[in-house]
Amino acid sequence: MKNKIRNIIFYIIINFILILNLEATEQFNFEVTEIEITQNGNKVVGKKRGLITTNDGLKIEADNFEYNKLLNIFNANGNVQITDEAHEVKMNSKNITYFRNEEKFFTQGKTEAIIQSKYNFKSSDVIFFRNKSKLNSKKKSII
Numbered sequence: 001m002k003n004k005i006r007n008i009i010f011y012i013i014i015n016f017i018l019i020l021n022l023e024a025t026e027q028f029n030f031e032v033t034e035i036e037i038t039q040n041g042n043k044v045v046g047k048k049r050g051l052i053t054t055n056d057g058l059k060i061e062a063d064n065f066e067y068n069k070l071l072n073i074f075n076a077n078g079n080v081q082i083t084d085e086a087h088e089v090k091m092n093s094k095n096i097t098y099f100r101n102e103e104k105f106f107t108q109g110k111t112e113a114i115i116q117s118k119y120n121f122k123s124s125d126v127i128f129f130r131n132k133s134k135l136n137s138k139k140k141s142i143i
Contacts, residue, residue: 028067028074029053042069052076057085058130060098074098087133088116093126103130111137119143 032050037043044067046052052060052067052074063078075097082091082105091114093107105128113121113128113135123141128134 027054032065043067044069059083059085060096062096072100074100084130087130089128089133089135090114091126091128104128105130 028044030044030046030050030052032046032052033048034046035050036045036047038045044065046062046065049063050061050065052062052065059082060074060076061079061081062076063080065074065076067074075095077095080093080096082089082096084090091105091107091111093109093111095108097106097108098104099106105126107124107126107128110124111122111126113126115121115135121135121141121143123137124139126135126137
C-alpha cells in the first residue's frame, strides 16, 4: 500500500515537472500567407507577409522570416514591425534578428522605436535587450 501511494506521488510530481517544462518553452505562433517547413521541422520559412506572436506579448510582423529551432534564432526582413507589449516597445526596421536564448534583438539599417509611448528613438544598427529593457546603438541616434 505504501509503495502504491509512493508511486502515485512520484507520477504526479513527474507530470507536474513535465507540464512546467512545456509551459516554459514558449513557442512562436505563425499566421502567414505562405510557410515552408524544412530540415525535419527545425527550419521554418515564411513568405508574403505574416504575423508571429508569442505567449508573453511579443508580436513580429514581416514580409519574410526564417526561424531556426535548433539555434533558437529568428530572422525577419522587409518592413519589420515588432511590438513588445510587456516592455511597451514598438520597433520598425528593414532587417531584424532575434536571439531568443539571449532575449536580444539586433537590427540592421535604419531603425525607429517608440518606448512607453513617450520616447521616439531613431538610429541604425540597434541592439535591444528585451529582458533588461535596454536599447543602444553605436551609430548617431536621436531621441
